Amino acid sequence: MSATLEQAGSRALAHFQAVRDRLPGCPDARVAAAEVFRSRGLPSRRDEAWRYTSLRDLGATSFAAPEAEVSPDAAAEWISLTRGLPRIVFVNGRLRPELSSLPAAISLGSFEVSAPKDATAAALPFVALNTMFAEDGMVITVDPDIECGPVVLLALTVGGNVDMPAVCLRHRIALRSGARLTLVEVAAGSGRYFANCVMEAEVADGAKLSHVRIQRESIDATTLSTLFVDASAGATYDSFTLALGGKLARAEVHARLAGPGATVHLNAAQLLAGSQHADVTTVVSHDAPACASRQTVKNILADRAHGVFQGKIEVARAAQKTDGYQMNQALLLSPEAEIDSKPELEIFADDVKCSHGATVGELDGDQIFYLRSRGVPERDARTLLIRAFLAESLADIEDAEARRMAEDALEGSWEKLGR
Amino acid sequence: MTAMLTIRDLHAEIEDKPILRGVSLTVPAGEVHAIMGPNGSGKSTLSYVLSGRDDYAVTGGEVLFDGRDLLAMEPEERAVAGLFLAFQAPVELPGVGNANFLRTALNAQRRARGEAEIDAVRFLKLAREAARRLAMPEDMLKRNVNVGFSGGEKKRNEMLQMVLLQPRFAILDETDSGLDIDALKIVADGVNGLRAPGFSALVITHHQRLLELIVPDRVHVLVRGQIVRSGGPDLARELEVSGYGAVIREAAA
Numbered sequence: 042m043s044a045t046l047e048q049a050g051s052r053a054l055a056h057f058q059a060v061r062d063r064l065p066g067c068p069d070a071r072v073a074a075a076e077v078f079r080s081r082g083l084p085s086r087r088d089e090a091w092r093y094t095s096l097r098d099l100g101a102t103s104f105a106a107p108e109a110e111v112s113p114d115a116a117a118e119w120i121s122l123t124r125g126l127p128r129i130v131f132v133n134g135r136l137r138p139e140l141s142s143l144p145a146a147i148s149l150g151s152f153e154v155s156a157p158k159d160a161t162a163a164a165l166p167f168v169a170l171n172t173m174f175a176e177d178g179m180v181i182t183v184d185p186d187i188e189c190g191p192v193v194l195l196a197l198t199v200g201g202n203v204d205m206p207a208v209c210l211r212h213r214i215a216l217r218s219g220a221r222l223t224l225v226e227v228a229a230g231s232g233r234y235f236a237n238c239v240m241e242a243e244v245a246d247g248a249k250l251s252h253v254r255i256q257r258e259s260i261d262a263t264t265l266s267t268l269f270v271d272a273s274a275g276a277t278y279d280s281f282t283l284a285l286g287g288k289l290a291r292a293e294v295h296a297r298l299a300g301p302g303a304t305v306h307l308n309a310a311q312l313l314a315g316s317q318h319a320d321v322t323t324v325v326s327h328d329a330p331a332c333a334s335r336q337t338v339k340n341i342l343a344d345r346a347h348g349v350f351q352g353k354i355e356v357a358r359a360a361q362k363t364d365g366y367q368m369n370q371a372l373l374l375s376p377e378a379e380i381d382s383k384p385e386l387e388i389f390a391d392d393v394k395c396s397h398g399a400t401v402g403e404l405d406g407d408q409i410f411y412l413r414s415r416g417v418p419e420r421d422a423r424t425l426l427i428r429a430f431l432a433e434s435l436a437d438i439e440d441a442e443a444r445r446m447a448e449d450a451l452e453g454s455w456e457k458l459g460r
Numbered sequence: 461m462t463a464m465l466t467i468r469d470l471h472a473e474i475e476d477k478p479i480l481r482g483v484s485l486t487v488p489a490g491e492v493h494a495i496m497g498p499n500g501s502g503k504s505t506l507s508y509v510l511s512g513r514d515d516y517a518v519t520g521g522e523v524l525f526d527g528r529d530l531l532a533m534e535p536e537e538r539a540v541a542g543l544f545l546a547f548q549a550p551v552e553l554p555g556v557g558n559a560n561f562l563r564t565a566l567n568a569q570r571r572a573r574g575e576a577e578i579d580a581v582r583f584l585k586l587a588r589e590a591a592r593r594l595a596m597p598e599d600m601l602k603r604n605v606n607v608g609f610s611g612g613e614k615k616r617n618e619m620l621q622m623v624l625l626q627p628r629f630a631i632l633d634e635t636d637s638g639l640d641i642d643a644l645k646i647v648a649d650g651v652n653g654l655r656a657p658g659f660s661a662l663v664i665t666h667h668q669r670l671l672e673l674i675v676p677d678r679v680h681v682l683v684r685g686q687i688v689r690s691g692g693p694d695l696a697r698e699l700e701v702s703g704y705g706a707v708i709r710e711a712a713a
């Protein structure tokens with residue numbers, strides 16, 4: 042299997058040689074990233090960080106950008122999902138200003154690629170790959186004490202039937218002190234493609250970023266996202282990730298609580314069926330005292346679907362009074378569905394409160410019977426109970442529009458669960 | 461009078477253990493019958509078999525509901541046909557709001573009967589009225605179904621469902637257990653309010669108290685999966701005084 046990945050890695054480097062001079066901006070950062078990628082290669086399941094998720098499907102990608110164009114009808118249909126909210130729209134990795142409509146409080150900065158300052162981050166193979174190829178991304182700053190939102194970031198990809206093009210978006214968000222933003226990130230598309238998105242977010246003192254991520258990529262897509270968050274003193278990063286699409290998906294988050302009293306919520310739900318595989322991987326670094334992090338990940342798995350949650354909490358020596366919580370819950374709708382859960386705590390401070398837990402269950406026969414005895418058909422009873430399993434996650438989305446978008450996306454997912 | 465429910469020689473088992481061993485019982489339209497009997501005699505089993513719970517295997521006999529083969533119907537079809545069971549142990553549904561649950565159930569039944577659905581606003585009005593009549597605090601509509609409800613609140617919530625769903629045939633499985641006298645009166649009012657020529661009920665209870673308030677047309681005593689004695693309302697009074705011992709000995713003789 043490594044042979045497939047090795048070949049894919051070589052193909053990425055060869056494609057980079059072919060296109061590097063046509064990519065925007067100064068090539069130095071890209072060339073350096075290519076060197077990192079060359080020494081690192083695509084990770085196999087022998088890499089601890091990729092133990093539960095195989096990248097075999099990447100054997101098919103050319104790493105070339107998609108050539109197909111989104112049809113006006115398809116674009117209109119996707120845009121209708123944004124409920125008329127201000128939006129920034131990317132198609133096949135490029136900003137589409139004519140489809141976008143920004144609120145006045147936000148201006149788009151110019152795109153420029155550079156490796157993350159943090160060496161560990163820069164060394165991640167998909168971050169290096171993104172640095173090599175990214176041609177565009179959302180660069181926004183919200184000024185001090187400005188309250189803004191909700192804004193939709195919509196990324197559409199039109200993939201191939203046989204070939205598997207690749208798209209790398211590179212977003213950068215900065216919230217200045219006391220600023221507030223609700224960002225609803227929607228990733229969607231059709232056909233076969235490889236989406237490799239990187240986002241870097243800075244939440245300054247007392248600022249709050251509410252981030253609702255709705256992943257409804259094509260069922261034939263491989264979609265990886267890597268998010269870096271830095272939360273300063275008293276800042277809040279509150280996120281909910283809903284994974285619905287993709288054949289293979291991974292949402293990786295590296296969150297750093299850098300100033301005292303920062304709060305980070307990394308909640309997620311994955312609804313998977315068929316042979317879908319989705320992975321939530323988080324690394325939460327408590328670097329300052331009196332910070333709180335909360336993660337509740339809910340998995341609803343039908344057929345042969347496979348859910349993964351790897352959650353690491355690191356507490357530095359200085360991070361006294363840390364409050365860390367992590368919970369992974371799985372609802373298995375089929376005996377062949379599978380969940381892997383790997384919590385990890387690495388604690389160097391002595392006065393901390395950190396806990397983690399995991400539950401695995403099925404729908405409760407008594408509950409189904411109770412509903413049916415009241416006249417609710419079995420299929421609806423199951424849907425109602427699955428929805429109940431997600432109820433608190435959805436209720437936690439503060440912004441009503443963002444919540445509606447997540448609910449709408451869920452609404453289209455009951456069918457695939459065969460309920 | 462026409463029979464609404466006819467049970468003929470019903471046998472049922474759970475995990476290969478026979479529980480119902482030949483139950484026969486007819487409830488005519490418009491009548492309320494009581495079933496009494498010692499713990500473990502199969503009263504709840506009977507109520508579950510009638511409402512279609514599939515943990516129980518029916519190994520013999522038949523049940524006709526309005527002339528239809530009840531045992532061939534799915535649980536939801538039985539509900540749509542007008543059967544209602546007030547559970548001895550109501551089930552908690554975390555994450556499901558009570559009002560939403562009640563409306564989902566009511567509209568599922570209406571849809572299945574080809575009737576128009578009731579919108580949220582009109583439903584809430586109906587539900588509030590019903591809750592008030594059952595002396596239930598209004599916030600019980602907002603809370604998750606039965607979650608954190610006291611025993612008595614759960615039983616009242618069963619009555620709320622009954623009142624809103626307006627069944628043609630209600631089975632109350634020890635709805636009176638754990639209720640104080642005021643709550644008991646509310647339950648009785650709920651049932652008596654439905655009493656009509658087209659409504660029948662099977663009231664499972666240990667206590668004469670409830671049967672003073674809901675006066676049954678017939679009383680049956682179930683012992684070890686069989687009805688060993690049937691009689692008028694006096695039978696309940698007799699049992700209150702003498703206990704089940706005499707009936708059991710009589711049946712064994």
Ligand SMILES: Nc1ncnc2c1ncn2[C@@H]1O[C@H](COP(=O)(O)OP(=O)(O)O)[C@@H](O)[C@H]1O
Nearest residue numbers: 474475479498499500501502503504505506515
């Ligand atoms: N789920 C079950 N598994 C095994 N035995 C059961 C189960 N439910 C009921 N029983 C047995 O069936 C018998 C009758 O129970 P039940 O119908 O609940 O009686 P009652 O309601 O009259 O007290 C009891 O012996 C009880 O232990």
Ligand SMILES: [Mg+2]
Nearest residue numbers: 503504548634
């Ligand atoms: Mg019982």
